[in-house]
Amino acid sequence: MRVAPLAGTGRRWVRGALAPLVDFLLPSACIACGSRIAGGGLVCAPCRGRLRPPPAPRCARCDYPAGTGDRPGRPCLECLEWPEALGPARAAVALRPPADVLVHGLKYEGWRELAPLMAQLMERRLATLLDDLEEHVITYVPTSAAHRRRRGYDQAELLARALSARTGLAFAHLLARRRQKRTQVSLHPQQRMANVRDAFSLRPGAGQPADGGDVLLVDDVLTTGATARAAAETLARAGVGRVVLVTFARALPR
Numbered sequence: 304m305r306v307a308p309l310a311g312t313g314r315r316w317v318r319g320a321l322a323p324l325v326d327f328l329l330p331s332a333c334i335a336c337g338s339r340i341a342g343g344g345l346v347c348a349p350c351r352g353r354l355r356p357p358p359a360p361r362c363a364r365c366d367y368p369a370g371t372g373d374r375p376g377r378p379c380l381e382c383l384e385w386p387e388a389l390g391p392a393r394a395a396v397a398l399r400p401p402a403d404v405l406v407h408g409l410k411y412e413g414w415r416e417l418a419p420l421m422a423q424l425m426e427r428r429l430a431t432l433l434d435d436l437e438e439h440v441i442t443y444v445p446t447s448a449a450h451r452r453r454r455g456y457d458q459a460e461l462l463a464r465a466l467s468a469r470t471g472l473a474f475a476h477l478l479a480r481r482r483q484k485r486t487q488v489s490l491h492p493q494q495r496m497a498n499v500r501d502a503f504s505l506r507p508g509a510g511q512p513a514d515g516g517d518v519l520l521v522d523d524v525l526t527t528g529a530t531a532r533a534a535a536e537t538l539a540r541a542g543v544g545r546v547v548l549v550t551f552a553r554a555l556p557r
């Protein structure tokens with residue numbers, strides 16, 4: 304059974320004066336494995352160690368591990384149909400335990416405090432690209448209005464804001480989600496594409512990047528890429544130059 308950790312705000316409040324006693328009575332537990340974390344924190348060191356990028360070698364454009372969707376020297380089938388404006392894409396970690404627990408925690412369980420940790424890993428994975436991104440505006444793939452109403456926040460926005468704070472790149476709300484016909488989870492790739500084709504519009508009154516400006520697009524998970532493609536196409540139609548995609552996790556075949 305997982306030990307319920309003391310919620311972040313409460314933990315911070317009591318931590319000041321009574322830290323040693325609180326640590327003894329209410330030790331913080333790792334969100335992923337439930338083990339006690341001495342000195343506090345959300346994810347224990349062994350679980351952090353298991354958060355790893357998708358295995359190399361990877362497609363230089365879409366980050367997909369070679370040998371699963373393509374062969375060396377031949378075009379990568381994963382990003383073959385991506386719009387010209389989209390790419391490169393990078394994912395901080397492969398969507399394998401415990402990354403899946405973090406994604407779920409941020410998206411469905413209200414663990415907003417996870418966003419800075421996840422953004423830290425995204426920044427690390429972007430390291431070699433960051434010099435090229437200086438002029439980029441950071442935006443995010445918005446979740447459905449229903450999800451946002453239910454949770455009170457948008458997980459991708461939290462990641463984008465945390466990444467903006469870490470990198471100094473300016474944050475902007477550029478995209479609005481028009482509607483959510485069906486959840487993407489149970490759909491095949493072709494169905495996913497049709498389901499999200501018209502999902503996005505440019506947010507009215509958004510501080511838009513100058514014509515030809517570039518955008519760093521943030522999402523929590525990259526699965527088939529259908530959602531990211533639709534978002535990138537909307538941005539491209541609005542005059543954005545290049546869209547670089549960064550997600551916390553990348554779904555991979557088992």
Ligand SMILES: [Zn+2]
Nearest residue numbers: 333336347350
């Ligand atoms: Zn752990």
Ligand SMILES: [Zn+2]
Nearest residue numbers: 362365379382
């Ligand atoms: Zn690729």
